[in-house]
Amino acid sequence: MVAVRYETTFQLYPYEKVAAQDAAPQRHPVVIVGGGPVGLAIALDLGRKGTPALVLDDHDGAGTGSKAICFAKRTLDIAHRLGAGKPMLDKGVVWNVGRVFRAEDPLFEFNLLPETGHRNPAFINLQQPYFEKFLAKSINAAQSEGAPIELRGRNQVTAIDPKDDHVAVTVDTPDGPYQLEADYLIACDGARSPTRDMLGLDFDGRVFEDNFLIADVRMKADFPTERWFWFEPPFEGAGQSALLHKQPDDVWRIDFQLGWDIDRKAELDPANIRKRVDAMLSSQTGTVPDYELVWTSIYTFQCRRMRDFRHGRVFFAGDSAHQVSPFGARGANSGMQDAENIAWKLDAVLKGKAPEALLDTYAHERGYGADENILNSSRATDFMTPKSEISKIFRNAVLDLAGKHAFARPLVNSGRLSVPCVYDDFPLFGPDALNGPAVTRPGAACTDAPVGEGFLLDHLNDGFQIFAIGTTAPKPSQIEGFDVSVFYVTDPSDDLRKRYLGDAAQAVYLIRPDQHVVARWPDYDASAVTAALKNAIGKG
Amino acid sequence: MPLTLTPNIPDPDGFYDELLGAHAQLSKDESDALNARLILTLANHIGDREVLRAAIEAAK
Numbered sequence: 001m002v003a004v005r006y007e008t009t010f011q012l013y014p015y016e017k018v019a020a021q022d023a024a025p026q027r028h029p030v031v032i033v034g035g036g037p038v039g040l041a042i043a044l045d046l047g048r049k050g051t052p053a054l055v056l057d058d059h060d061g062a063g064t065g066s067k068a069i070c071f072a073k074r075t076l077d078i079a080h081r082l083g084a085g086k087p088m089l090d091k092g093v094v095w096n097v098g099r100v101f102r103a104e105d106p107l108f109e110f111n112l113l114p115e116t117g118h119r120n121p122a123f124i125n126l127q128q129p130y131f132e133k134f135l136a137k138s139i140n141a142a143q144s145e146g147a148p149i150e151l152r153g154r155n156q157v158t159a160i161d162p163k164d165d166h167v168a169v170t171v172d173t174p175d176g177p178y179q180l181e182a183d184y185l186i187a188c189d190g191a192r193s194p195t196r197d198m199l200g201l202d203f204d205g206r207v208f209e210d211n212f213l214i215a216d217v218r219m220k221a222d223f224p225t226e227r228w229f230w231f232e233p234p235f236e237g238a239g240q241s242a243l244l245h246k247q248p249d250d251v252w253r254i255d256f257q258l259g260w261d262i263d264r265k266a267e268l269d270p271a272n273i274r275k276r277v278d279a280m281l282s283s284q285t286g287t288v289p290d291y292e293l294v295w296t297s298i299y300t301f302q303c304r305r306m307r308d309f310r311h312g313r314v315f316f317a318g319d320s321a322h323q324v325s326p327f328g329a330r331g332a333n334s335g336m337q338d339a340e341n342i343a344w345k346l347d348a349v350l351k352g353k354a355p356e357a358l359l360d361t362y363a364h365e366r367g368y369g370a371d372e373n374i375l376n377s378s379r380a381t382d383f384m385t386p387k388s389e390i391s392k393i394f395r396n397a398v399l400d401l402a403g404k405h406a407f408a409r410p411l412v413n414s415g416r417l418s419v420p421c422v423y424d425d426f427p428l429f430g431p432d433a434l435n436g437p438a439v440t441r442p443g444a445a446c447t448d449a450p451v452g453e454g455f456l457l458d459h460l461n462d463g464f465q466i467f468a469i470g471t472t473a474p475k476p477s478q479i480e481g482f483d484v485s486v487f488y489v490t491d492p493s494d495d496l497r498k499r500y501l502g503d504a505a506q507a508v509y510l511i512r513p514d515q516h517v518v519a520r521w522p523d524y525d526a527s528a529v530t531a532a533l534k535n536a537i538g539k540g
Numbered sequence: 541m542p543l544t545l546t547p548n549i550p551d552p553d554g555f556y557d558e559l560l561g562a563h564a565q566l567s568k569d570e571s572d573a574l575n576a577r578l579i580l581t582l583a584n585h586i587g588d589r590e591v592l593r594a595a596i597e598a599a600k
Contacts, residue, residue, distance in 0.1 A: 393572050393573060393576045394576045394579075394580070396573065396576075397573055397576030397577045397579075397580055398580060400573065400577060401577055401580060401581070405581075407581075407584040408580060408584070411580070
């Protein structure tokens with residue numbers, strides 16, 4: 001039996017019995033446990049490269065509830081590379097303006113003022129089920145073009161037995177259990193990861209604990225598309241902070257930070273939720289618009305991570321490996337960065353092009369990303385819920401000053417929004433032989449810029465590639481078994497020049513399959529590129 | 541620029557008087573709040589992280 005733990009909004013991979021259930025255990029190169037955003041993204045990335053990926057999920061689609069709603073530019077860039085970006089952008093709500101209140105008073109407003117010359121905005125709000133649906137649709141499209149991806153719904157992993165040369169997996173289904181084997185297994189099964197439990201592994205650190213009440217309300221209200229954040233909200237029982245944020249389909253996300261010691265049952269009583277929501281919605285307009293409670297939930301979060309994201313042939317990605325508070329939208333967005341990081345490395349190792357040790361760099365690089373996210377998230381939490389008398393005095397001093405003086409506003413911390421980390425000085429990157437802009441230094445994710453009628457990221461692909469500006473165009477080549485393509489721009493736009501050349505007249509970039517800059521030079525030198533590529537796949 | 545730890549305030553007695561004067565009639569909570577706002581305002585004026593770090597150390 002496979003228990004139903006939650007309702008699904010979209011059925012994306014209905015259960016179908018497969019022949020393998022009645023046969024001897026079959027070996028799969030990659031088995032992904034969990035069909036959420038991270039699991040689906042890894043499967044899609046691998047499948048597009050021709051490496052078979054099998055996703056096992058104990059449900060058959062996207063769970064109900066908006067959950068992660070804030071998707072950052074980097075995530076949209078990754079989705080764009082995977083062919084899933086456009087529907088997300090079409091459906092999502094783009095927002096730029098935020099207002100910060102303290103009790104009744106507006107303190108200040110900010111505008112993300114996104115840089116021009118990017119295909120994707122700084123952020124969109126989109127309910128997580130849509131995000132998963134669009135990834136699943138792209139998987140279906142890739143499958144129809146022959147990508148070896150298989151999604152098995154209502155396939156619950158009940159036992160994991162790591163062996164020297166594979167992982168033995170027991171799977172339960174509505175037709176009973178069966179066995180399979182994986183060369184590598186990736187646990188993308190969320191914060192309460194059953195895989196983690198089955199392997200007897202745990203988290204390090206519990207930096208912070210709190211409860212949030214989420215209410216998604218549907219209303220035809222004339223609220224602006226802005227992020228409204230309250231410190232010390234004036235609504236009765238609203239807790240320490242509150243957030244109002246627009247989603248697609250006339251739905252608004254409302255968060256109330258309730259503190260640690262609460263009566264969950266009473267807090268989830270719709271009458272109590274409505275009291276809070278009424279007070280919030282009327283606080284700025286004086287009236288309560290008609291609205292419908294779409295989804296409510298109380299959730300607890302912690303800032304913590306597993307010490308190691310790799311255990312032999314088992315990898316952890318997304319919430320199963322690390323968790324942060326929701327301030328800053330660093331959960332799902334960091335999970336997508338895990339996905340792009342591990343996919344190309346597994347592909348290269350499974351194809352025999354890179355040494356097995358390359359896979360260790362996934363844990364190293366993404367552990368660093370998790371630390372950065374936990375640091376940002378913990379700092380925001382310290383500001384929002386001061387832990388001592390003096391920290392509260394300083395917090396309130398910042399808020400007092402922020403209403404009057406611009407200098408204090410950057411100190412106000414209601415979450416630092418997700419940006420990808422830069423793998424500065426990590427072993428797979430370098431050299432940086434160009435006196436170029438910091439934003440595109442080795443270790444950074446390629447930032448977008450206008451090229452012709454389109455954008456740079458439209459021209460970058462899933463493989464290793466050379467991006468050359470203004471110099472002699474190198475020829476595509478094969479290095480260490482990788483097809484290295486070339487994208488060449490003779491006449492860079494101003495934004496492209498600013499982001500990739502700076503004061504340099506010309507440049508040659510080596511970019512790895514997850515579109516991070518490996519190395520850069522002022523001139524093309526075949527032997528330098530070969531050395532940098534060898535280093536980037538762990539053969540350095 | 542290194543942290544200045546030699547006398548640098550003209551009319552030190554006058555400054556001290558002004559500082560205490562700002563706290564006159566304030567409750568303990570109000571004074572704590574004023575001090576915090578003052579530290580933040582001065583810190584922003586200095587701006588230099590090295591100097592601020594040295595000042596925190598020097599004050600310990």
